[in-house]
Amino acid sequence: MLAITQIKRWLFVVALIPLARLFVLAYAGQLGANPVEFITRSTGTWTITFLCITLAMSPMHWITAWSGWIQMRRMLGLFTFFYAFLHFTIWYWLDHNLDFQEMFADVIERPFITVGFVAFVCMSLLAITSNRAAMHWLGRSWRSLHRLIYLIAILGVLHYFWHKAGKNDFQTVYIYAGIILILLVVRIPVIREQLRRIKTRS
Numbered sequence: 677m678l679a680i681t682q683i684k685r686w687l688f689v690v691a692l693i694p695l696a697r698l699f700v701l702a703y704a705g706q707l708g709a710n711p712v713e714f715i716t717r718s719t720g721t722w723t724i725t726f727l728c729i730t731l732a733m734s735p736m737h738w739i740t741a742w743s744g745w746i747q748m749r750r751m752l753g754l755f756t757f758f759y760a761f762l763h764f765t766i767w768y769w770l771d772h773n774l775d776f777q778e779m780f781a782d783v784i785e786r787p788f789i790t791v792g793f794v795a796f797v798c799m800s801l802l803a804i805t806s807n808r809a810a811m812h813w814l815g816r817s818w819r820s821l822h823r824l825i826y827l828i829a830i831l832g833v834l835h836y837f838w839h840k841a842g843k844n845d846f847q848t849v850y851i852y853a854g855i856i857l858i859l860l861v862v863r864i865p866v867i868r869e870q871l872r873r874i875k876t877r878s
Contacts, residue, residue, distance in 0.1 A: 680744045687748060691755045694722045695762075712770045719763035720839070724832050724852050726756040731829060731859040738871040750806055753825075757803040764796050788838035795831035798824045826863075829856045 698715060701707050707714045733749035736742075772779040783793045802822055804810070811818045833853045840849045862871060 680747050683744060684748060684751060687751060691726070691752070694718065694759070712766065716763060716766050719759050719766065720836070721848075723756060723759040723763055724836055726752055726759060727825075727829060727832055728852065728855050728859065730756055731825070731856065735859065735862050735871060738868060739874050754803060754806060757799050760796055760799050764793075788835065791831050791838065792835035795828045795835060798828050798831075802828075826860060829860065832856075 698707075698718060701714075702711070730749060730752040733745045733752065737745040768774060768779050772782065783789050802824060805814060805818065805821060814821065833849070833856055836852060837846070837849045840846055862868060
């Protein structure tokens with residue numbers, strides 16, 4: 677069995693594939709009629725995908741008792757922020773030409789943007805405090821702060837829903853909403869305890 681350090685190295689490479697794909701498509705001129713929209717949508721989709729994978733790490737640990745899931749969780753969380761950062765930057769740069777006032781007005785006026793922006797700010801707090809120094813400094817507050825991941829998940833789905841509502845295309849939204857609902861429900865103490873018993877029985 678591969679050591680966790682080797683798995684994390686491979687995971688790091690695999691997590692960069694969505695970004696590499698965008699570069700390849702851009703080089704080949706295959707980003708569609710609206711490349712900015714394509715890149716914005718792609719980075720947004722990968723943000724919510726990595727968010728789902730990150731949320732799945734704890735349940736997998738409860739079921740299998742393998743600590744590697746927890747050791748991979750931080751890296752996956754940071755990749756969630758990485759794609760969210762690209763998603764935000766493209767919107768701020770190409771849609772608002774790095775004009776802070778124009779960007780802030782858009783955040784205030786459009787609820788769809790407001791929800792996404794709040795999720796990004798919360799995600800930034802988690803990314804900044806994901807290191808050992810921050811854990812030590814914040815003490816018990818660190819765990820409470822990082823429970824924002826659940827709010828981020830709900831806001832992320834809402835942001836995605838609002839985006840798709842304009843095109844009346846909800847199929848993928850329902851899939852992501854269903855996955856996130858399951859990953860949040862399994863954290864209810866009674867259900868979480870049942871999952872841990874699976875580990876005990878095996």
